[in-house]
Amino acid sequence: MSSLQIDTLAYGSRLRQLPPEHKLLFAIALLLITYAAQVPVQLAIAGWISIWTMVYAGIPASVYLRLLSITIAFWLTSLPALIVNGIDLSHLSSVQADVWQGFTWGNYYVYLSYRGVQQAGELGARAIASTACLYFVILTVPFTEILSVLRRIGCPALLIELMMMMYRFIFVLLQTANQLWTAQQSRGGYRTRKLWMKSLGLLIGQLLQRTLKNYRQISLTLNSRGFTGDFRVCHSRQYQPSRRYSFEALFGCTLLVMLTGWHYVVGI
16 A cells, blocks of 8 residues: 555544544554453453544545554464464473373474463464554644644654654655566566566665665755745644544543453453
């Protein structure tokens, strides 16, 4: 998904009228609770923030779920390292309680670990909940408003400018790479292994050249317009805090904190 598509969704969000500070504080609060909570609460956070994103903000479910599937895909690739273990047969008795299923392979015993499955579940719940909080911010708060909030709280100007340039060039890089790959694919550049390697080398070389060219063009454009080293974005929109959303966010976060604390008390 390109920068333009993400910004379009953020600017067209139904929560656009809410102050960006409120949405950022809400997402940060849920993110902090996620790192302290257990799996049931984390899954509740993921479901609740998803309702805010898809129902309240009006973000299409297909777009949101496609973005969320990226996190799930990375989690799935980590499963073998978490749940598959191996041990010498002479030490099998020390891990017998942790064995779910297994088989003998030479002098080793390869098995699925109960503890590994538990860790995989905890990691997946935390990753999905944390990513859902991040997507809520990305899809409901335009990036320029995030930078504006950072500027108001005293974030260094140099850091803000670097973030803006990085945000721009990441998507420029991806868009350029996609255009080059499509052009090569249409010419059969990846039919064989030899052509695949040659096309990949050409793509990397052209990508570097075009990115540097784009950077020079932007630098010349900024200099021609009298750029003084400080990006300024005008925000003429009037924000309207919502009592309903504020109450729901406060009540929900309080309830999640209580559930998290109750789990630790019961655990003790």
